[in-house]
Amino acid sequence: MSAEWSSIPGPVPSPPDGNVADIAAAGGLHTFQLELHERHGPVARFELPGTRVVSVADPELLAVTARINRRPEELFEFLSPLFEAGNLQTIGEREHVPWRRLLLAALGNHRSHEAHFAAFARLTTQLADRWAAAGGEVALQQDLSELSLRLICEFALGGELGSARRTSAAFRDLIAEYLGRQYGLPSVIGEDGAAEALAYVRQTITDVLETPRQGSGLVGMLAESGWEPARIRDTVLVVVMAGYHTSGVAVSWALHLLATHPDIAARLREELDSVLGGRMTPTYEELRSLDYLERVVKEAMRRYPPGPYAARELAEDLVLGDYLVPAGTTLMYPIWALHLNPAHWPEPERFDPDRFTPEAAEGRPKFAYIPFGFGPRSCEGAALAMVEIKLMLAVLVRRFEFTPVPGHVVTPVERFVLWARDDIRMTVTPRQP
Numbered sequence: 001m002s003a004e005w006s007s008i009p010g011p012v013p014s015p016p017d018g019n020v021a022d023i024a025a026a027g028g029l030h031t032f033q034l035e036l037h038e039r040h041g042p043v044a045r046f047e048l049p050g051t052r053v054v055s056v057a058d059p060e061l062l063a064v065t066a067r068i069n070r071r072p073e074e075l076f077e078f079l080s081p082l083f084e085a086g087n088l089q090t091i092g093e094r095e096h097v098p099w100r101r102l103l104l105a106a107l108g109n110h111r112s113h114e115a116h117f118a119a120f121a122r123l124t125t126q127l128a129d130r131w132a133a134a135g136g137e138v139a140l141q142q143d144l145s146e147l148s149l150r151l152i153c154e155f156a157l158g159g160e161l162g163s164a165r166r167t168s169a170a171f172r173d174l175i176a177e178y179l180g181r182q183y184g185l186p187s188v189i190g191e192d193g194a195a196e197a198l199a200y201v202r203q204t205i206t207d208v209l210e211t212p213r214q215g216s217g218l219v220g221m222l223a224e225s226g227w228e229p230a231r232i233r234d235t236v237l238v239v240v241m242a243g244y245h246t247s248g249v250a251v252s253w254a255l256h257l258l259a260t261h262p263d264i265a266a267r268l269r270e271e272l273d274s275v276l277g278g279r280m281t282p283t284y285e286e287l288r289s290l291d292y293l294e295r296v297v298k299e300a301m302r303r304y305p306p307g308p309y310a311a312r313e314l315a316e317d318l319v320l321g322d323y324l325v326p327a328g329t330t331l332m333y334p335i336w337a338l339h340l341n342p343a344h345w346p347e348p349e350r351f352d353p354d355r356f357t358p359e360a361a362e363g364r365p366k367f368a369y370i371p372f373g374f375g376p377r378s379c380e381g382a383a384l385a386m387v388e389i390k391l392m393l394a395v396l397v398r399r400f401e402f403t404p405v406p407g408h409v410v411t412p413v414e415r416f417v418l419w420a421r422d423d424i425r426m427t428v429t430p431r432q433p
């Protein structure tokens with residue numbers, strides 16, 4: 001077996017941009033990968049400028065890659081301008097291992113989640129009160145990404161980070177701008193706009209680090225880390241960037257699915273009403289006992305994974321099924337395509353939370369479902385995100401009926417995260433207590 005990238009099935013690349021035009025024609029990397037695997041099978045190749053990619057949509061084959069730490073630099077190059085001390089998405093294993101240890105200690109601690117739970121509930125209730133007072137139509141992704149920014153700042157920094165609206169817009173625009181530059185798309189905010197947004201984000205982070213606050217495990221741990229100040233600032237930036245939109249986007253997709261599946265929404269409400277009685281927010285303990293809520297969240301992240309892909313780079317040749325993939329290849333984990341693979345998810349488009357009962361999940365390969373990635377570079381915020389998402393959804397579904405706005409079309413687009421192109425617009429109607 002020879003290590004030949006071109007022996008792997010895939011579309012014909014056209015120099016110098018490889019398959020960039022095919023990706024644009026498909027509507028983005030997320031939809032391109034669905035078509036790629038439908039046409040070429042579970043292991044398929046394609047080419048980005050200067051990068052040979054092999055995309056793997058078979059969970060059993062993914063298991064073979066589970067120890068790889070290295071991320072491909074070219075693919076994440078667009079994030080480099082954000083960092084002062086090196087791109088944290090792609091730092092090498094030696095630096096990454098202690099960095100991950102600190103993040104897991106700061107973000108993955110259940111006692112710490114419990115300690116911040118009352119503040120999370122207060123911030124979520126504030127948004128619900130605002131919706132109830134204003135009534136009518138809301139833009140879910142805008143409001144919920146601002147709320148998740150507030151939650152992550154409360155948790156990781158002990159309070160607000162500048163104006164939530166401005167910070168959230170700055171991150172969104174910076175990612176769209178840098179990603180667009182990498183793939184030759186039209187500018188979103190221009191050179192000056194990007195410089196201004198980055199300066200705003202950096203300044204607010206510096207302000208937070210210079211003003212001691214109570215209740216921030218992350219800032220305290222960073223202060224004791226002995227790391228250079230630029231790496232500390234970069235770490236705060238990456239945590240805020242990774243956490244500001246993902247949880248809110250997950251909740252908005254879940255609400256979209258619930259609003260279009262009234263029977264499932266009714267079953268979730270029944271569970272919430274029976275556990276909460278007359279109260280509007282669950283306790284931390286109650287949240288853990290809401291089984292159907294958990295299944296709804298998992299199924300929503302299967303149907304619309306907020307992070308639609310992950311990637312690694314091969315340091316050595318690797319046997320993947322029938323192929324020997326050469327060293328230097330970028331391995332893509334096409335999370336959306338994996339979550340819609342009919343071999344493991346019958347009728348994959350159907351929204352059915354009961355796919356996640358213990359009985360239904362039995363025998364399903366571990367890596368058939370990977371919303372938070374896997375292996376040594378999996379998401380350090382996963383456990384925290386699940387608490388945030390379940391709490392936001394519980395409070396909002398307990399308090400409101402959500403009705404899709406007639407004529408508003410919801411189209412997923414990939415901008416590093418799976419957003420809806422024109423947001424998800426809903427009419428919110430307070431439920432009778």
Ligand code: HEM
Pocket residue numbers: 088089100103107152238239242243244246247250305306307309310311371372373374375376377378379380381382384385
């Ligand atoms: C719905 C919520 C979220 C989803 C779906 C999500 C998904 C992901 C995915 C797919 C990756 C790449 C994993 C891989 O390469 O195997 C990732 C990485 C990461 N996520 Fe999340 N994430 C979420 C929320 C969060 C939150 C709330 C935080 C921080 C508080 C966070 C922090 C990170 C960090 C720091 C990384 C980089 C991991 C590394 O390179 O070691 N994420 N996330």
